[in-house]
Amino acid sequence: MFNLIKDTLISQVVTLWRVLLHMFVKADTVEYPDEMPYMFPRWRGRIILSRDPDGEERCVACNLCAVACPVDCIALQKTEDEEGRWYPEFFRINFSRCIMCGFCEEACPTNAIQLTPDFEMAEYERQDMVWEKEDLLISGTGKYHDYNFYKVAGKKIGGKDKGEAQNEAVPVNVRSLLP
């Protein structure tokens, strides 16, 4: 009998006591939407496409985000400007399929695609959850401020000639025999 009381009743009383104590603890929840919760910078929410420090599109349409995506909700097509810079002709994310896993951000070699703390993406029409490049592209650098892929990569684009990327020597003169 004593054991029964010890195993059940005391436990219940303790539980009641603890619940009672919570009445005097500050609430974790907030009165959303009157009060906005603090979102951590690395929260995996709405996906954006960022620009490099020079204000150009960071995305080079390499397709790595699309192939990393476990639900295949990213589709894009590469195109190129007259001077050889790659960028997406279209870039589409179907957010009604997106699971916010952040694989695309991890796969991105140029820090173009980033997940942001914004989570307010509800729509009445599912069709409205299909976002195109115009909807995704922001005007800033997002979370990563300094990286500029074309300043590192040895591909010539407008405004950056061969030999002008990071750690590059001037182009070789093929006709020269000097060491």
Next chain:
Amino acid sequence: MAKVVIDGVTYEVNPDNNLLQECLSQGLDLPYFCWHPCMGSVGACRQCAIKQYRDADDKNGMLVMACMTPATDGAIISIDDEQAKSFRASVIESLMISHPHDCPVCEEGGECHLQDMTLMSGHNYRRYDKKKVTHRNQYLGPFLNHEMNRCITCYRCVRYYDDYAGGTDLSAQASHHHVYFGRHEEGVLESEFSGNLVEVCPTGVFTDKAFSQHYSRKWDLQTAPSVCVGCSVGCNTAPGERYGTLRRIVNRYNNEVNGYFLCDRGRFGFDFVNNEGRLRDAVKQQGDTSQALSGEQVQSVINEFKTGKTIGIGSPRASNESNFALRALVGEDNFYAGYSDTEHEATQLILQLAKDKAFHSPSIREIEQADAIVILGEDVTNVAPRIALALRQSVRNKALELASNSRIPQWQDAAVRELAQHDRSPLSILSTYVSRLDDVASDRVVDTLQNLAGIAYAVANTIASQSPSSSDVPTEHASVIEKIAAQLQAAKRPLLIAGSTSGNLELIKAAANIARALQQQKSTAVDLCLLVPEVNSLGMGMLTTAENKLGRALAKLQDGSATQAIVLENDLYRRAPQATVDAALEKADKLLVLDQLGTATTAKADYVLPTTAFSEHEASYINYEGRAQLSFQVHRCHSGAMPAWSWLGAEQVDEFDALVNRCASEAKGFSNLSKILPDPASFIAGMKVPRQSHRYSGRTAMKANINVHEPKQAEDPGSVMSFSMEGIPAQKDADVLASSWAPGWNSNQSISKFQDEVNGELKQGHPGTLLITRETAAAGYFDPADSSVSPSANELQVSLAYQIFGSDELSAKSNSVQQRMTDAFIGLSPEDAQARELSQGDTVKLGTTESNAVVCIRTGIKSGSAVIYCGDGQVNPTELPQCIEITKSGEQNLLRGIEGLIVSDLLEEDY
């Protein structure tokens, strides 16, 4: 067989090969760059280092390059040895020192041998902090992009381009770590096989320019095994589609046919599939108005054609099934050949010779084994380009023989070439003008077709005196005749090449006589390669009776004995004189034309039905050797187009197999056709082969802009392949290999994982089925016909020329190919040009025809003769007389000129 111990496991290997090749044959992973299965070893990159031990007691061993070490019996080696591994890691680290960190914007990314090998060797961080060497790129023409920064100096490009393909305008320049691979100055890469650099280069120095303009990664391309429709060789291809358009074509390995390489027409000539001018809807045309037809209306139109006096005109560029369906609809007697009458005669003769036991029709692999070759009147490089590449290998048989005499292994590429220098197996070219193979030819005879035939008859006569000789042989050729006869008799595997594109039957007969004369001496079948111009010239020829020429069909329409005509994928204005076609079509009550693109013939039609292009339907074609090959559907057609056989009511769209079986049982000579169909029993649990790779991306977003609710995956009930990622991919057990991929091997080099040994048969593929069985006992020699032509004082004797870019009707609609095309031209000798006061680039009117051509003066043309290239339908070859008078024309209505013409690498200043 030799026994080799690799990491403690004993393997049976071929002692004639090197260790790298044998390791790959055994399915082991060993990184390499400079070695290529088709090009042997030079030991340049040092990437395939392994440990070799003297004997079982040797615990230290020594590092050797696997590609430079023969697989001798009893060898003990280790790939996994720590020292070998760290050596390989340091080699790749040095190779990557100046690599430009641009994989995301590189077209090779995702199918890059360098990426694979870097990962395999374990290099992942660049420790070297000095500056990277950079290079300027070159403009290399409409086909290839150049990005020299990515080069790792493995020398594969120049070894392929110069040594293998015989090009002269790509070279290694500069020295030490400044080595540069490019042309001496910017400009179009001249070789017809330059596109293979895309696949030969282990990284992204040479990439496909047309593909780059609408680029997708390899894993995103929907791919199926296909067959090139550019010429009669039937190279195996793997076209890739994304977002509804065909993006590129890459090689698909077939050890019997194309091996590892394609020509540039095949690789870059697919763009007509995406052409804006593709026919989209079934229409009825009346005057200038056209009215769309519904499915029932089309059915009633077809029914109208089923009754009444209907004839059908087939097409050498349509599949066996479409030609057969038309023949089944109109009846065998009313089915007519869809090419010119001379070509029909030649094709019928070729088919007759194909049944003769005295001859053997060599595959490309067999052509590469020939050690004495005579080409009679054919411009192989421009008619069947892939064969020209094979001929460049066969002239090396002399070098291989010298090497084996000196006990040098055949894979020791540099040593074999060094030893042989310019010693080559004999290749004699008898043609009416200079050819692109002249630089490897031992003898070149440039003369008129009649004289060439005379020479060939004389060669046959020299070999066997029973073979009749022709009377008109110019005496100046006596020594050449002796020489060629002696070379052919001395050869182990002689090869004769002739065909129907020269337009001269005598040359085919003379080639047969030579082959027969040789066969009687050697008493084994002799290789006789007879070329036809188009992808299914032979297939259509087999379905047509000898009497049913196009000329007869047109005559029947004109005299009213036929009132309705169905024309299958064919522009009759390229096949018969314009006046004849006009007259016939005027008389016809009803004309139904099925085609992919609008032509002069579709413009005259009462009904036009749009048909699918090669990548949009399953089809079989018969190549020059009589090999039937199956080409799968790559992607769906989104317009109203259907396969021609489906329009013609043969079978439902999903009953392709039934149609093939019907064709095999009903059409004479096609009884083996069913063998090309994959065996449904070999598919595990009835699962299909996916056309999409396991990494295919964007399925839930590709069409989300149209409707967020994804459509059901397209079904393909009639095929063993599916339009999806699901099923049994080839890396498991599927019978069909679309695109090769193996773990760790994302590039095309993964093909070694699918071969039973390197350069061997595919485990999962189908080399095709030879349809024509040789039954007839050896017939007698042909007698030379008297075909002497006597031009009057002002006339020139005409022969036809072809161009790799332009002579094929469909590939000539491709954007990149168009940039390499020239206008119709007339080749003249300097004397003839001078006598007529013509200079290079002038426009002349051709005889009584309405056509103009650009003057092209070459010393490699006999005076008194003219070589006419017809351009892309600019000149109608059937309107040209045997002898022609030319007059200077004031008109300058030609588009392109002849600046892009590349005649021969050899002695360019002479031509």
